[in-house]
Amino acid sequence: MRSAQHNSGMHVVVCVKQIPDPAEPGSLDPATKTLKRSGNIILDESDSYGVEMALQLVTSAGGGTVSLVSMAPGGETKGLRTALAMGASDAILVSDPVLNGTDALGTAKVLAAAIARKSPDLVLTATESSDGYTGTVPSQIAELLGLPSVTFARSIEINGQSVNVRRQTESGYDEVTCPLPAVVSVTAGVVEPRYPSFKGIMAAKSKPVEALTVADLGLSADEVGWAGGGQEIVEIAASEAREAGRVVEDEGEGYAEIVNFLENLKVI
Amino acid sequence: MALDNVWVFAEAADGRVKTITLEMLAKAREIADEVSCFYAGAGDDVAETLGEHGASTVFATGDLDDALLGPPVAAAIAAKIAADGAPDLIMFGTTYDGRDVAGRLSAKLGAPVITNVADLIVNGEDVAGVEPVFGGSTNVTTRFKGEAVKIVLVRPKSFAAESAGGSVADVEDLDVPEVGNTGTAKVTARFMEETSGPKLEEAAIVVSGGRGLGEAAKYAMVEQLAKLLKAAPGASRAIVDAGWVPYSYQVGQTGKVVKPTVYLACGISGATQHMVGMKGAKYIIAINKDKEAPIFSIADLGIVGDVHKVMPKLIEALQGR
Ligand SMILES: Cc1cc2nc3c(=O)[nH]c(=O)nc-3n(C[C@H](O)[C@H](O)[C@H](O)COP(=O)(O)OP(=O)(O)OC[C@H]3O[C@@H](n4cnc5c(N)ncnc54)[C@H](O)[C@@H]3O)c2cc1C
Numbered sequence A: 001m002r003s004a005q006h007n008s009g010m011h012v013v014v015c016v017k018q019i020p021d022p023a024e025p026g027s028l029d030p031a032t033k034t035l036k037r038s039g040n041i042i043l044d045e046s047d048s049y050g051v052e053m054a055l056q057l058v059t060s061a062g063g064g065t066v067s068l069v070s071m072a073p074g075g076e077t078k079g080l081r082t083a084l085a086m087g088a089s090d091a092i093l094v095s096d097p098v099l100n101g102t103d104a105l106g107t108a109k110v111l112a113a114a115i116a117r118k119s120p121d122l123v124l125t126a127t128e129s130s131d132g133y134t135g136t137v138p139s140q141i142a143e144l145l146g147l148p149s150v151t152f153a154r155s156i157e158i159n160g161q162s163v164n165v166r167r168q169t170e171s172g173y174d175e176v177t178c179p180l181p182a183v184v185s186v187t188a189g190v191v192e193p194r195y196p197s198f199k200g201i202m203a204a205k206s207k208p209v210e211a212l213t214v215a216d217l218g219l220s221a222d223e224v225g226w227a228g229g230g231q232e233i234v235e236i237a238a239s240e241a242r243e244a245g246r247v248v249e250d251e252g253e254g255y256a257e258i259v260n261f262l263e264n265l266k267v268i
Numbered sequence B: 001m002a003l004d005n006v007w008v009f010a011e012a013a014d015g016r017v018k019t020i021t022l023e024m025l026a027k028a029r030e031i032a033d034e035v036s037c038f039y040a041g042a043g044d045d046v047a048e049t050l051g052e053h054g055a056s057t058v059f060a061t062g063d064l065d066d067a068l069l070g071p072p073v074a075a076a077i078a079a080k081i082a083a084d085g086a087p088d089l090i091m092f093g094t095t096y097d098g099r100d101v102a103g104r105l106s107a108k109l110g111a112p113v114i115t116n117v118a119d120l121i122v123n124g125e126d127v128a129g130v131e132p133v134f135g136g137s138t139n140v141t142t143r144f145k146g147e148a149v150k151i152v153l154v155r156p157k158s159f160a161a162e163s164a165g166g167s168v169a170d171v172e173d174l175d176v177p178e179v180g181n182t183g184t185a186k187v188t189a190r191f192m193e194e195t196s197g198p199k200l201e202e203a204a205i206v207v208s209g210g211r212g213l214g215e216a217a218k219y220a221m222v223e224q225l226a227k228l229l230k231a232a233p234g235a236s237r238a239i240v241d242a243g244w245v246p247y248s249y250q251v252g253q254t255g256k257v258v259k260p261t262v263y264l265a266c267g268i269s270g271a272t273q274h275m276v277g278m279k280g281a282k283y284i285i286a287i288n289k290d291k292e293a294p295i296f297s298i299a300d301l302g303i304v305g306d307v308h309k310v311m312p313k314l315i316e317a318l319q320g321r
């Protein structure tokens, strides 16, 4: 996939999801059974780490570009502008009414087709999105593009034609190496995403965002959306609520309440 | 009204089959007549435990040479399906490798994955997964449609692991197809990070600390309390991100799911992503200075107070026993 069209530097594509602000209480639309997308749309915080990581990698490589790829309804670019203001160069936005109801595999098909147009050296994603958190999109993209992948990266270092990744594990971490191009998913919190500067915000307004449809990507409408998905939501129900118990103001004896509670349970 | 045949992706660490695998086997044998496992390694190492928990056969790839598991295991499963047909359902645990293999397999087969599954509903041939959202306050049930292979990713602690008293599973060695470029990611070194006390996922009591502790050094109070209670120390993501404790301490959506008898949350607000990882505790105790903190809505005992006052006294009282 590494192509001659790039003459210098490191070319990274970052997949960024634009989501309803998780700080606002979420709800599901009972009619379409999808997350309501009213309210403020933002760059998924999980993806801000990938954007930061990509910008740092390009800097250490001595040059290159960071391109963004996003799939979102309604021509949404708010989250993209945030990432462009951080320093990304350009973006592809795939927005198309036929994408309503697209599942993780359909999303991966769309993203893979968009990424392929950029012929990057490296593709970054988050390990999981804040609103969907399927965590499967990164390896689905890699399989569709025929690329190796490393998930749960804590740190990434480019070493000539390969990438060295510190991969989070249950009990610590593994050092993993893999040839480029590759897909790497970045764990949240591993770098400090920069705040866009005023200059960055102004510059972002004129950076190119290429708007594409499913047909532009050479995909057919029945591979995506409600039709293409292999699953459907059949029920949304409140789960058994946990009742709040006793709440006590500490006036110096709060600790004794805890001791009593544990004694009654016979765990001490 | 059971399925004929379910496959479970089995994982082991340090020579022991992982609890998540045994949890899935308990559910698998409840919903299917026949249960088989896939294992990335030598089948003989796990055949006894997997058999005891209800697997009749272990399909084993043998040693994979430090490759990340996604591509070779997905290719081996796809080849098995091409040769002998697909099962009614394939179950993976929501683990580092489980997600990788499930994602690769899904793309290979054009098959959907239902993720974050906390329960499975089987109705004839029909399979649906139940996913808790919004911190577990709402359950979303998603059903497979169409003819594709059905893949689910199951959250830890969703089912209770229990021996079925089965005999050693048969081992069938699989050929792993050549995966070419996709399989070129290799592990060159493995590092363990130390944790103190019992394992988070297995401890009867968990004491967790959050940003309300104020500074990294104050996490020592959590550790001290954990030691006195023979508990495992845990953490919210806020203090993992801040670098106070390693990621392996994190409880929640992107961390560990715990289901202890008692969960003691110290200076934790109770964000939905935290609650989804500890809501299954039998009893929850919370110390928080803000009486409006969401954690109090699920706590059996809530102490509205300052962790710097309550915790030292609690430690002292327990030391005196
Ligand atoms: C995709 C995604 C995944 C996430 N996954 C996880 C996850 O797995 N686990 C997780 O924990 N979080 C997760 N989060 C983060 C989560 O949303 C919260 O930000 C986090 O849990 C907050 O941690 P906290 O409660 O320690 O901090 P805060 O929310 O800042 O709460 C601190 C609390 O301490 C109290 N406090 C302050 N001082 C004192 C004092 N002196 N005495 C007593 N109380 C005091 C405050 O009243 C407050 O309630 C995730 C977020 C996203 C977007």
Ligand SMILES: Nc1ncnc2c1ncn2[C@@H]1O[C@H](COP(=O)(O)O)[C@@H](O)[C@H]1O
Residues within 6 Å of the ligand: A015, A016, A017, A018, A044, A046, A047, A069, A070, A071, A072, A104, A107, A111, A124, A125, A126, A127, A128, A129, A130, A132, A133, A134, A135, A136, A137, A138
């Ligand atoms: N609609 C989307 N647009 C851009 N990137 C996405 C989209 N959906 C998922 N991704 C990427 O894939 C990662 C994992 O998503 P998920 O599998 O949904 O948890 C996200 O954090 C993004 O980096």
